[in-house]
Amino acid sequence: MEKRTPEKKTKPLTPRQREVFDFIVQWIRETRFPPTLSEVAQFLGVPYPKSAVAHLNALEKKGFIIRLSGKARGIQLTPLGQSLHEESLSDDMLSLPILGRVRAGVPTGADSHREGTLSVPRTLFSEKPDFVLRIQGDSMTGSGILEGDWVFVKKTQEVRNGDIVVAQIQGEMTLKHLVVQKNRIVLKAANPRYPDRIVPHEDESGLIQGRMVGLYRGMNRQSREGAS
Numbered sequence: 001m002e003k004r005t006p007e008k009k010t011k012p013l014t015p016r017q018r019e020v021f022d023f024i025v026q027w028i029r030e031t032r033f034p035p036t037l038s039e040v041a042q043f044l045g046v047p048y049p050k051s052a053v054a055h056l057n058a059l060e061k062k063g064f065i066i067r068l069s070g071k072a073r074g075i076q077l078t079p080l081g082q083s084l085h086e087e088s089l090s091d092d093m094l095s096l097p098i099l100g101r102v103r104a105g106v107p108t109g110a111d112s113h114r115e116g117t118l119s120v121p122r123t124l125f126s127e128k129p130d131f132v133l134r135i136q137g138d139s140m141t142g143s144g145i146l147e148g149d150w151v152f153v154k155k156t157q158e159v160r161n162g163d164i165v166v167a168q169i170q171g172e173m174t175l176k177h178l179v180v181q182k183n184r185i186v187l188k189a190a191n192p193r194y195p196d197r198i199v200p201h202e203d204e205s206g207l208i209q210g211r212m213v214g215l216y217r218g219m220n221r222q223s224r225e226g227a228s
Contacts, residue, residue, distance in 0.1 A: 009060050020055045021064055025085050034075035049062050102133045102166055103174050127213045130155040142190030152214035164212040169203050
C-alpha cells in the first residue's frame, strides 16, 4: 500500500506580517511594481532598510512571496500570495442584485425584475445594502436624488421619521421620505411640485420595502447587465 506524504500546512500570518503583505499588494496595485526594501522599511517606520528584512523573510518562509536576489524591486507574489490577495478583494466587495427601477415621482409601479448584479466596495456603507434600484422621476431632487441615480437599499421595516424609504402602496412602488404626523403616515417628496401622499391605515401593513442607505451617480456604465 502506497504511503502518502502528509500535506504541509501553511502557518497563518501574524497581524504585523499581514500588514506588510497588504502593503506590498497595495503598492503593486497602485504602481504595478513591487516596493523596494527601503519603501517597506518606511512603511514600517523603521530607520534602516535591513530592519524590514525579518518581515519579508517570514513572508517568504511561509510561502506568500519570493525574493529575487540582486533586484531592487525583487518581491513577487507566489500563487499562495496571489490567492490570499484575491480572497481579500472578495471580502472587501459586495455583490448586489440590481432589481430594476423605482419611481421618484407620481407612483406608477416599479420594474422589479432582476437586471444583473453590481460589485461595490463594502467600505462605502455604514450599513450593508441588500439591493440596488435605479431612479426615475424628479420628486426627490431636493434631497440630491436625481433621475438616473442608483440607490442602495437595505431590506428592513425598521425606519425612523424622515428616513428615505422604498414604499409599496396599492401595488405601486415609490421612493419618498417617510414622515409620521400624529396618527398617520405620510410619503413626502423633496420637490414642491409633488403633493404629500397620506397612507390609508389599511395600507400601512407591508408599506415599507426597505430603507435607502447609499446613492451613486453615473453607475450605469459600470453595471453588468445580465450577470448572474
